[in-house]
Amino acid sequence: MPRVFSQTSLGLSASTKMRTFAKWFGLLLTGITSTLAATVTIRTTSGRLNGVEEDGGKSAFNVVQGHRESSLILLPTQSELNVNALQRFAQPPVGALRWEPPVPFISSASSDATKLGPSCIQQFPNELSIQLFNNAQNPPAENEDCLFLNIWAPSTSQGNKRKPVVIWLYGGGLTFGTGSLPAYDGTSIVKNQDILIVTLNYRTNVFGFPSSPDLPLRGNNLGFFDQELAMTWVQQNIANFGGDPTQVTIMGQSAGSASVSSAIVRFPKNPPFRAGILFSGPPRDLLPTPSFATFNQVAAAVGCNQNPGPARLSCLKRVPAATIKQFINGPGVLLAYGTPVVDNITTFTNGIERIRSGDVAQVPVFIGNTQDDGSLFAVGMSNLTAFLETLPGQISPDLVRSLYPGLNDSAIVAAAGRDLSFTCGVSLSAAAFVEAGVSVFRYEYGAVFPDLQLFPMAGAWHSSELPELFGTFNATTATPNEVTLSKTFQTVVANFIKNPNTSPAPNWPKYKPGSNTRTLAKLAYEGNVELRNVVMAVESDSADGPCQLWNRFLDLN
Template sequence: MKPLCSTIISVWEVLGASLGTQQEPSSCGILTDPSVNVPGIGTIHGTTLTPNPGVRQFLGIPYAQPPIGARRFAPPQPATVPFPNSLKTTTQLPPSCMQHLRKQPPSIYTQEINEFNLQGLNTTSPRITEDCLTLSIWTPSELSPTHLLPVIIFIHGGAFSIGGQDVPYQVPAQWVQRTQSHIVVSFNYRLNIFGFPSAAGLPEAEQNLGLLDQRLAVQWVHDHIFAFGGDPSRITLWGQSAGALSVGYYQFAYATDPLVTGLIMDSGNEMLDITVSSDSRRGNFTAVASQFGCGNLSAAEELACMRNVSAQDMEDFVSTYTQAGSRLAVPFLPVVDNRTVFDNYTALALSGNLAKVPVILGSNAQDGVPFVPYSPGGVNTTLADIATLKIMFCPAFKAATNRLKAGLQVFRYGYLGNFSNISPEPWMGAYHSSELPLIFGTHPDFRGNSTALEYATSQAMQDSWLSFASAPSSCKATGMAKQNWPAYASVANGQVREFGVGSTGALTGSTKAIEALCPSIFQP
């Protein structure tokens, strides 16, 4: 008799075959046409390019109407469909949302590793626009018409202020080229004042516009990924840093309708407390409004006036004040609205008010390095260790134990890699975000080729993420057993997967001593 999980996987493969695909198979039973007919939307033309000939890419698909004019500072609306003509995507990644790169104080991201910035520049991309709500899809160039693939949706980080699809280290083509067995989707969402305005003229439930963008993007993928060979019953939502916070928020915001069957949080989760009430931040929106002739107005008039201000002028003003270190230094972030963001996640978890799906959750050994003062010779390691503990490790520990108490499957990891082409200075170690080039497969693209251990670590992380995404929700443990990664069963006996040192498959209980250092609010 087949194991239950094997039976479930087989059923979905058969179901995919019976449902068919949205384009005719070639004579050899393999789909190779870089064009896809998406029911209700139209034909989307993709491209296949060297040096990854085994990958089809569909770049810049609109999932929402342009958030401009009256739609600025408003919840996203689904893209107008069907497209009046077929959509021909380009070979260039789409423009990112309005943003500015904070250059002061200097950090490792501006001084050492620009590949985490848009287009690898020491600035934001020259291609930014308010009309930015698009997503991109990477699939194997040859697809079987009878086998649907698991889907991983990536939410980029960047402190809810910067980032997008146009980040050199975060393009998944090399990962898909290597595995030929999954689909990756990346998308833009509104940032800073455009995504999190805290405007008095907006209802409380419409303040976190960037998070509402994220939900609409997930909905689009769930509804349409079948046409690209993806399995809508096996979608994993993965985020890093602010993207990981977003995934944590998502699990509670859509407790009864998650649309996904797995969640991955890299160096961030809902227990990293950056939120306040919208009331406490409304002064920031008004401060910006007053600079553009929108001051001394009613809340509704202020909002209407700000919808007519040049997006670039507004961004430039916020940038100037941010660089100056004014009270707008961290002005526009998610606020507690009790719709997308809540104020007591432990209580919600213990009462079972979260999506009942398995999670991967972890952090990096030197996550705190970018969060302390930078100097070319290094950082204060004591301060960096404190930042690692309090900003990333302890919230991850608490998020994991909350989910254990809620009866969910949790897979914990720690990333310890210190590779010279990712961390050009030894003191940088496994800094915040340094795991991403390993997962995306972009680690050998800059500063020389990778070491054998680096390639092995990359493949171990890629294979683990893919095993997690490939298994149905009820069978994650079976899939992860293939990667020598048992579920984190308890605080006393749970094991954590280590990546990046020695054996990439190491399991360790050494986190117990570190967990004991966490403040009481993070203890189970």
């Protein structure tokens, strides 16, 4: 029987079609009632998780340990052979612990609750980001006390051998996001692939990446330390859920993918994972000089007018989180948070060079981006000159047009944004990993389905692969090909999780950069959605032509 345990600024205006999409993007699979039976207890370093064993193997419920609030949301999941638990892994980062590295939550007490934990405090750049990425019809509660993780595990009836584990890190530009979104429900992939999945919350925006002169430089990238502590918790406890701590893969998309790359770079020895999956968020070099302007603006806005230092920080720690949230989500904020500072612990100015030299975790990587990663960010943008003015230096529009022949300026903005933010960084880092002797599987995802076309020329847009990965697509509007691709894509990803040094799909060789090899996997192009044909191997650098220009902004050493 399965067991249940208690415990980038988009700059867009929302259209009716996008709001329609948001309704399904956050939809939770319909729950099936079940009769609950025997009590089950799992011991962890942060407490005993009390739960129940299901009668008939028909459903499971998301549950939370150690949370004291009563206003959270019960989320039944449609699940067979599945257990889900949500566990506190750190002390509440509130009061004196605000803007401090996370402190492990250690307990031997029992906890019994049946509600999902809250998101960390969110900063959304506009209404569209809420509609698309916060389950807008029924958003998760938010609380500064938010450092929880979810665990989905197969029933032991599927076998007693320890199973591979994947840790999911969400995107959101390091300004918003939560592991509690229904879109990231792990039921489907766990059920279909017989692996464990862990989703977690980490602090974002001013609470997680404050860029504060009041803190030591190494105390600014708190969200990365949250992720690291959760990885440690997994190493210490996942065996109790049937997982193998020696077979942990970290996986993320967008800012979550950038978080994976940060972890790979900062763990050259004894990494708490054996592989990394990077969806549309490659490693990149960062400028060494931080900007404190936005933090100073927040301090002034909430009445903490002392000079930067301990006294101002003490004042800010006494300000209610709701007051800070209201300001950072209001008008007039200089910049959205989400840029880590270079601290030479979690981030570096020479990340690409560190990869080349092998001074990073020597783990296999699955890395790539979508064919139209820039389209979502370019809606309504047709002025190529204005786009280029946002970049340092002077770049000729005609030069850029020559790199994208046959496209109008609107399409060029989307394509250039894709290459600058995603494709060229993937190319640089994939080549660097290969140079260091690491196994690399590079892809470009090209699946386009009618129910995902939210705007003209949307294509395979940024994050459009996630409903297929998690199996949380809208079953009422999905085409048969979309249903098939979801199962295929889950299998491909799970194959890498299970054996990251072996090709995850037929016809997908390890990546070798250059024009004389065919190792770039074009995934789900031309309606090819079955495992036997989902990979079309093409010339390894065929997507990288414009990178001769954009790499100057990415490889700073």
